[in-house]
Amino acid sequence: EPEVTQTPSHQVTQMGQEVILRCVPISNHLYFYWYRQILGQKVEFLVSFYNNEISEKSEIFDDQFSVERPDGSNFTLKIRSTKLEDSAMYFCASSRRWTGKGDGNQPQHFGDGTRLSIL
Amino acid sequence: AQKVTQAQTEISVVEKEDVTLDCVYETRDTTYYLFWYKQPPSGELVFLIRRNSFDEQNEISGRYSWNFQKSTSSFNFTITASQVVDSAVYFCALSEAIGGKTGGGNKLTFGTGTQLKVEL
Numbered sequence: 001e002p003e004v005t006q007t008p009s010h011q012v013t014q015m016g017q018e019v020i021l022r023c024v025p026i027s028n029h030l031y032f033y034w035y036r037q038i039l040g041q042k043v044e045f046l047v048s049f050y051n052n053e054i055s056e057k058s059e060i061f062d063d064q065f066s067v068e069r070p071d072g073s074n075f076t077l078k079i080r081s082t083k084l085e086d087s088a089m090y091f092c093a094s095s096r097r098w099t100g101k102g103d104g105n106q107p108q109h110f111g112d113g114t115r116l117s118i119l
Numbered sequence: 120a121q122k123v124t125q126a127q128t129e130i131s132v133v134e135k136e137d138v139t140l141d142c143v144y145e146t147r148d149t150t151y152y153l154f155w156y157k158q159p160p161s162g163e164l165v166f167l168i169r170r171n172s173f174d175e176q177n178e179i180s181g182r183y184s185w186n187f188q189k190s191t192s193s194f195n196f197t198i199t200a201s202q203v204v205d206s207a208v209y210f211c212a213l214s215e216a217i218g219g220k221t222g223g224g225n226k227l228t229f230g231t232g233t234q235l236k237v238e239l
Contacts (some may be wrong), residue, residue: 022158043210044165045226053199055146055224091164095224105171105225110164 002026006111021077023092033093089113125230141198142211150216153194158208208232
C-alpha cells in the first residue's frame with residue numbers, strides 16, 4: 001500500500017539555524033499538509049497546499065515557515081531561524097481529490113513524522 | 120470555529136474488556152467530516168474511519184464500532200474485546216466541508232487524544 005515518507009526521522013539543530021523537513025506524498029494525491037505535535041500534546045495544523053500554492057495556514061505558520069514543492073514528488077517545510085519552541089514532531093500528510101458530491105474531504109494519510117529537536 | 124473535545128485523558132482496561140472513547144465536537148458548518156486516528160507508541164498516525172455529517176449510520180469494522188449522534192454532536196468509538204495491541208493514543212478529528220474553489224484539502228482539527236492502555 002502506498003505511503004507518505006518523511007526524512008529525516010530525527011533532526012537535531014542549533015537554535016537560530018535553518019532546517020528543511022522533507023516529505024514524499026502518495027503519488028496520486030493532490031493535497032498536501034504539514035502538522036506538528038509538541039510532545040504529549042494534540043496534533044496541530046500548520047499549512048495546506050494545493051496546485052502549487054498555500055490553501056490555508058494557521059497562526060503558527062508565521063514568516064519563519066515556508067513550504068515548497070520543488071519537483072513532482074517532494075514537499076518540503078522550511079523553518080528559517082529555529083527557536084526552542086519549534087521542538088516537536090512534524091507530520092506530513094496527503095489526500096486525494098474528492099470524487100464527487102458526498103465524498104469530499106478524503107482521509108489524510110500521514111507519514112511517520114520527523115522529530116525536530118532544537119538545542 | 121471548530122473544536123473537538125476528548126474529555127477522557129487516559130483509560131486503562133484489562134484485556135477482553137470493551138471500551139468506549141468519547142468525542143464531542145463543535146462546528147457551525149452544516150456539512151462536515153469526522154475522523155478517528157490511532158497513534159501507537161511508535162508515533163505514526165493511522166487513519167481508522169471517516170464519517171460525513173449526512174450519514175448517521177453506525178459503522179462496525181471487526182472489533183471496532185463507531186456511534187455518530189448528530190443530536191448530541193458526538194462521535195464515539197468502541198473497541199470490543201480489547202487487546203494489548205490496541206494500546207495507543209486515539210485522536211478524534213473534524214474537518215469542515217469542501218471549499219468551493221479547492222474541491223477538498225481542508226484542515227483537520229484534532230482533539231487532545233485519549234491514551235488507551237490495555238493490560239493483561
